[in-house]
Amino acid sequence: xxxxxxxxxxxxxLSRLEFSEAELEKYTGQLDAxxxxxxxxxxxxxxxxxxLAHVLDLKNVMRxxxxxPSLPRKTALLNAPEPENGFFKVPKIVE
Amino acid sequence: MDLFRLKAHExxxxxxxxxxxxxxxxxxxxQRADKAETLVHSFITRTQESALERAGAVxxxxxxxxxxxxxxxxxxxxxxxxxxxxxxxxxASKILADFVPPYDATVTLKLAATDAVIVGKANMxxxxxxxxxxxxxxxxxxxxxxxxxxxxxxxxxxxxxxxxGEAVWSLGSDTGGSIRLPAAYCGxxxxxxxxxxxxxxxxxxxxxxxxxxxxxxxxxRDCATVLEAISGYDRxxxxxxxxxxxxYTKNLAAGVKGLKVGLPREYFVSGMQPEVEAAIRASxxxxxxxxxxxxxxxxxxxxYALATYYxxxxxxxxxxxxxxxxxxxxxxxxxxxxxxxxxxxxxxxFGEEVRRRIMLGTYxxxxxxxxxxxxxxxxxxxxxxxxxxxxxxxxxxxxxPTAPTTAFKVGEKVDDPLAMYLMDVCAxxxxxxxxxxxxxxxxxxxxxxxGMQIIGPHLSEERILQTGFAFEQTHDYHKMMAPLxxxx
Numbered sequence: 316x317x318x319x320x321x322x323x324x325x326x327x328x329l330s331r332l333e334f335s336e337a338e339l340e341k342y343t344g345q346l347d348a349x350x351x352x353x354x355x356x357x358x359x360x361x362x363x364x365x366x367l368a369h370v371l372d373l374k375n376v377m378r379x380x381x382x383x384p385s386l387p388r389k390t391a392l393l394n395a396p397e398p399e400n401g402f403f404k405v406p407k408i409v410e
Numbered sequence: 411m412d413l414f415r416l417k418a419h420e421x422x423x424x425x426x427x428x429x430x431x432x433x434x435x436x437x438x439x440x441q442r443a444d445k446a447e448t449l450v451h452s453f454i455t456r457t458q459e460s461a462l463e464r465a466g467a468v469x470x471x472x473x474x475x476x477x478x479x480x481x482x483x484x485x486x487x488x489x490x491x492x493x494x495x496x497x498x499x500x501x502a503s504k505i506l507a508d509f510v511p512p513y514d515a516t517v518t519l520k521l522a523a524t525d526a527v528i529v530g531k532a533n534m535x536x537x538x539x540x541x542x543x544x545x546x547x548x549x550x551x552x553x554x555x556x557x558x559x560x561x562x563x564x565x566x567x568x569x570x571x572x573x574x575g576e577a578v579w580s581l582g583s584d585t586g587g588s589i590r591l592p593a594a595y596c597g598x599x600x601x602x603x604x605x606x607x608x609x610x611x612x613x614x615x616x617x618x619x620x621x622x623x624x625x626x627x628x629x630x631r632d633c634a635t636v637l638e639a640i641s642g643y644d645r646x647x648x649x650x651x652x653x654x655x656x657x658y659t660k661n662l663a664a665g666v667k668g669l670k671v672g673l674p675r676e677y678f679v680s681g682m683q684p685e686v687e688a689a690i691r692a693s694x695x696x697x698x699x700x701x702x703x704x705x706x707x708x709x710x711x712x713x714y715a716l717a718t719y720y721x722x723x724x725x726x727x728x729x730x731x732x733x734x735x736x737x738x739x740x741x742x743x744x745x746x747x748x749x750x751x752x753x754x755x756x757x758x759x760f761g762e763e764v765r766r767r768i769m770l771g772t773y774x775x776x777x778x779x780x781x782x783x784x785x786x787x788x789x790x791x792x793x794x795x796x797x798x799x800x801x802x803x804x805x806x807x808x809x810x811p812t813a814p815t816t817a818f819k820v821g822e823k824v825d826d827p828l829a830m831y832l833m834d835v836c837a838x839x840x841x842x843x844x845x846x847x848x849x850x851x852x853x854x855x856x857x858x859x860x861g862m863q864i865i866g867p868h869l870s871e872e873r874i875l876q877t878g879f880a881f882e883q884t885h886d887y888h889k890m891m892a893p894l895x896x897x898x
């Protein structure tokens with residue numbers, strides 16, 4: 316086993332996702348199979364190989380610091396599930 | 411005359427000679443879609459009214475004697491992960507079911523500047539995660555050549571719409587084959603450009619270091635026309651490349667005499683459908699007849715590309731999709747405190763495959779596993795890129811199958827994620843290396859289209875398109891359309 320039920324529950328919490336009992340079983344099995352497949356990478360000798368995060372050899376991309384037009388607040392809030400007085404409303408965060 | 415059957419360049423000629431109007435073209439395509447949609451289901455949102463409006467404006471321009479662009483008045487579709495101001499952009503996800511972007515993606519603006527007509531937003535695998543379009547949060551798109559089969563994914567709606575005559579061209583996005591696979595399965599031309607060639611501003615992110623927007627069309631010339639229209643530097647995408655865009659349509663007929671074509675041994679994998687291999691090899695023979703020189707090359711890290719891809723793509727996805735928290739936009743679930751609200755929103759909003767990929771990505775980035783999985787994958791990615799660099803020291807382009815088989819049946823692989831992932835085995839190395847690749851029809855196997863992939867070094871789109879164009883002159887596959895006998 317590459318991954319067990321407890322690992323899956325932990326990753327679900329980190330991912331902010333919930334699963335039913337049946338789903339936990341199913342995901343544990345599927346993730347285990349995928350991770351077993353991924354183990355093929357262990358065969359590759361990567362000693363001294365630089366990781367490649369990005370294909371373009373980009374350095375920091377700079378631009379002049381000039382104010383550009385941006386969305387009006389009202390427009391930016393159009394898709395918000397619960398806007399209130401120009402803010403995003405959320406449930407209680409601290410006790 | 412069935413205008414919907416014509417290519418963009420044919421329609422453009424008739425349009426500027428004033429044999430037909432843009433409104434007639436758009437009506438023909440919309441009426442075709444009215445019928446085809448009952449079977450194919452390519453569109454999440456259709457925009458008939460604004461399409462006819464823009465077509466009318468193009469006719470007015472032509473009547474005034476104004477010169478119009480090659481895409482003016484030509485109906486096309488956008489994958490539903492590209493933002494369209496005032497028009498729903500759902501990513502085929504319940505979490506974005508009601509999302510109406512307050513801004514346009516750069517590609518949307520660039521197409522508007524050409525006066526192209528947009529007929530709708532195409533279905534896809536949710537958040538572009540899938541190879542069949544069965545992972546759409548709304549409905550499954552069917553392959554126009556055989557409606558019991560999938561159109562490929564994730565840009566399945568974009569591929570099917572062009573194949574069925576519901577759009578003359580379309581845009582898709584390709585993270586690990588998501589343009590090329592549906593192009594192959596639906597028998598149309600599709601191109602993943604060089605990473606950075608087309609701005610990703612306004613494209614809903616899946617895996618940012620791999621995602622790239624590209625065109626679908628019914629022949630290579632139209633594909634080149636659309637690519638030309640959408641390419642170029644954009645200050646709003648810091649990963650877009652600041653290099654002048656060639657006129658891709660200008661020298662298409664340059665031919666392949668003396669072109670060095672590489673055949674990567676490792677792409678002819680075991681488990682490949684024999685008819686697919688036969689079609690590819692016959693197509694290569696055609697290119698050799700026209701003067702191309704064939705060399706076999708080895709790309710030894712190919713077999714590790716799929717595992718590398720699924721680690722990198724899911725890691726980036728788990729981070730990118732963190733933004734769907736029920737606060738700023740998208741679906742919100744009920745919860746008495748913030749954490750339970752996040753969990754309800756995400757659990758209700760994301761489909762099964764999206765949740766699976768978030769889980770895999772979160773796992774490989776989590777404490778204790780980062781080095782063994784994510785970092786290892788980044789190192790293997792370097793080796794895969796070096797395989798391409800070495801190959802392109804010897805050859806100008808590589809030719810390979812786009813997929814190991816033709817389109818599979820709806821439902822055939824839904825319960826086996828790994829079997830589904832294997833459909834992308836020939837496609838993902840291209841994204842990991844960031845190089846461009848074209849898929850074009852090269853034959854049929856049991857009545858289903860076979861796709862051939864032409865891969866080139868960074869920014870070699872022009873050479874790739876010329877190669878594709880030369881091959882296209884040797885056959886009639888691009889003149890055939892999915893029969894869709896039920897709708898005539």
